[in-house]
Amino acid sequence: MKTINIGLLGFGTVGGGTVQILQETLGEIERRLGASIAVKIIAVRDLNKPRAVSTGEIPLTDQPAEVVNHPEVDIVVELMGGTGLAKTLLEQAIENGKHIVTANKALIAEHGNELFAKAQAKGVHIFYEAAVAGGIPIIKALREGLAANQIEWVAGIINGTGNYILTEMKKPGADFASVLKVAQELGYAEADPTFDVEGIDAAHKLTILASIAFGIPLNFEKVYTEGISKITAEDIQFAEQMGYQIKHLGVASRTEAGFSLRVHPTLVKNEVLIANVNGVMNAVMAYGNHVGPTLYYGPGAGAGPTASAVVADIIDCVRASESQLPVPPLGYLTLSEEAEVVEIESVASAFYLRFFAKDHAGVLAKVSAILAEQGISIEKLHQEPCESKPEDATVVMLTDVVPESAMNAALAELANLSEVDGEIQRIRIGQFDAE
C-alpha cells in the first residue's frame, strides 16, 4: 500500500485534532482510500510548549520552511492562519510540487485566485473544505453534489459567534453588549470581536461559497458587509411577533444585473428551515435550478469539526493526485471571467424599518408619502407606545421588495422629518422559498 506523506504547518487545536484523527483512525482511512497517510513533519511556533496531543516520533520544527521544502512531503496541511507567512509558505510548497490542504478562509478568499492559478500551472491540488462552515461538507456539496445545477443563490449562517449572540439576545433582558460579554467569557467571541460581529469572517466564507456556486473568481473586496452590533433586542422581538427570526446571513445571488455578494442581518420567515438554526451552529442553504432548495447544517468551528473537514480533504487530495480528471478547486476548469459583481445599491430587497416617532397625528401619513414617492409600499405596520421614551411611539414596518437605492433615498428624507426621533433601523428581509 502506497503511503502519502503529510507536512503540517501549525499545531494548535485544529492541528492537534488532525493528528489525533490520523493516528486513531488510520486503519479506517486505509480501508477507505487504499493508501496510507503518514505525518512526516510538523512546524510549530514554540518547540518547548507542552502539547495536548502526543506527536510520538513525528519530528517538530520551528522552521516552517523545512515543511514546505521537505523532499518527502506530498501534501502540506496549512493550519497556521494569517495571510502573510502562510501565503509565502504555500507558494513555496506549490513551487516545490506539493499539494495543499488548508483551513485558512482569509487566505483563500483574499489570495485564492493567485494560489489556484499557481497550483494549476504546477499540476498540484488545493483543498479547503475546513475554510467554510467547519465540519459541514458544504464545499463538496456545492462543487460536486449539485454539479448538475445552475445555483441561483446561496445563503448561510456562516459565523457561529454571531448566531450565538443573536440567539441569546432572544432571552428576556438580554442585549447585544451583555450577550457579547458572555460569549467572550465562554470563548465563543474574541477579545476584539470585530472580525466576527462586523461580518468580515462571514465575508471571507461568502466569497468562497459564491465562487464555487457560480464558477466565478474570488471577489472578497466586492462583498458588501454589515455587522450585527446595531441589532437591538427589540428588533428581534418585533421580528418574531411578525413571524421572522433575525439571522446574520451571507448571501450570494444571481441577479439580472450580475452577481450580488453580501453579508448583513436578515429577517428570515420562521417557516424557512434556516430560521430555526440556533446557537453556535452553522447552516448553508443552496438553491439549484434543478434540485430546488437544499440546506446543510452542522458545527462551524472547533477542533473536532474542523479537523474532520481537514482529514476528509487529505483523503480527497490523495484521490485527486491519482486521477486524470480531478475536481478543480472551485469546481470549474475555467472561471467566468466576465462575471460582474454588482453594488448593493442595485439589489432589490424587502425591508424591516423601525424608528421612534414623536406621536403627532399625521406622522404616518408623512412617512407613507415619502415611501410612496420612491415606489415603496408598506406590507405590514405596527405601532406601539415607546417604553423608553413615553412621548414617542415605536413604529415598525415591513415593505415590499424595492431596489436598495430607492430605500436609501427614502431613508435620507425620513431622517429629515422632525417627527422621527433618532436613527432609523433598517434590516433586509430574505426572499427565500420556504420549500
Place this chain on the structure above:
Amino acid sequence: MKTINIGLLGFGTVGGGTVQILQETLGEIERRLGASIAVKIIAVRDLNKPRAVSTGEIPLTDQPAEVVNHPEVDIVVELMGGTGLAKTLLEQAIENGKHIVTANKALIAEHGNELFAKAQAKGVHIFYEAAVAGGIPIIKALREGLAANQIEWVAGIINGTGNYILTEMKKPGADFASVLKVAQELGYAEADPTFDVEGIDAAHKLTILASIAFGIPLNFEKVYTEGISKITAEDIQFAEQMGYQIKHLGVASRTEAGFSLRVHPTLVKNEVLIANVNGVMNAVMAYGNHVGPTLYYGPGAGAGPTASAVVADIIDCVRASESQLPVPPLGYLTLSEEAEVVEIESVASAFYLRFFAKDHAGVLAKVSAILAEQGISIEKLHQEPCESKPEDATVVMLTDVVPESAMNAALAELANLSEVDGEIQRIRIGQFDAE
C-alpha cells in the same frame, strides 16, 4: 476533449429530466469535468409514446439489452426501476465492463452486495446518489465529506409521502385517512400507498445509509419497519403539547450490542432541527464522533431533484473511471463482515404511550406498578377526559429510556388490565442531541 457515452435504461420523468439537464448544461458540465458526455441510446418501454423531452437524434429502442450490450456505451444509467429485469440488465452491463449509475433504491438495498462484488471484480463503478433522499447529496456527504468520522448514528425523514401526511395531519380536523386521500389526489401518494406509509421505501433507503455510515454490507432484510397508518391526529397534538413533533424516521445506530436499523414513527423534540422539516421535504441527520451533529435537507423526489443527483453521479463516475484510487461504492474497499445487526428488542428507547382508561380511581397506580416492575419510570404524565368516550380518560405518558423488551413485557400486562379500553398506542422517542 474525451467524450463519455451514456446508455439510458428507462425514459420516464427522471430519464427525461436527466436528458434535459445533459442537453441544457453540457457546456457547464464540460467546463467542470474536462470531458464531454453524450447520450448514445435510450431504452424505452413503448416506442410510440409521445415524449415531453425531445431526444433529438438519440436512437430509442424497446430492447433494453441493446443498451447494455452497446459497444460504445461507457456508462449505463438505470432509471427503469424494479429488481427483476433491471438486475439482469445491470449484471450484463457489468459483465460487459460498463459503469453503472442508478436511482434504484430497491435494487441497491436488496441486491447491492452482489452487484458491488461483481462490479469490483470487473473493475467498474456503481453510483447511486439518487437512490436516497432524491436531490440531497447525502451519499456523497457520508461517504466522502464525513470520511474522517466514525458515524454514531444517522436518522432521516427519507420518505416525502409520509412526511407530507404527518405534516398535514396537524391541521384541524385532519386524520390519516383524509390526508392520505388528498395526497393521492395530489400525486404524492400511490393508489396503493403501502410502500410509502408502511415504511418499506424508507427501509430501502435506510439500508443504504446504514451501510455507508458504518461500512457494513447491505442488510435490508434485517431492518425493523413500522408504518405511520396507526398514528392519530390526537397523538400528533399530544406530542406537540409536550414539545415534540412526530416524524417517520429511518434510524441506524451503533449500539453496544451491534448495529440497529429501524424505520418507525418517532417523537422528535422541537429544538432538534429535523423536527421542523415539513411537507414532502426530506432531511438526514448524521452524527460523527469528530464533527458532531450534521443535517442535510432538500427535496427527496421529483424529476428535477432526482435527475440532479443522477447527473452529478455521471460526472463522478467519469472521474472515478479515470482514477487510480476511486471512491468505493459504500465508501470502504472492504466491509466489516463481522458486523451484527441486532433485533429491535435489544434497542433501548424512551416511549410515548397513549391509551383510554376507564376513569376508575386507582388505574394510574396499577399502570405505574406494571411499568415499575419492568424498571420503567414515567417522566411526564397527562390525563384528560376522552372526547369520543365520555366514560373514559385519555392517558398520555412519556417514559425514560428502557429496553424495547421491557416495554413489550409491560405492554402485554397493561393490555390485560380491565381498566384499559382498547389498544395502547406506543411511539418511540428519538434520543438526538439538539446541537
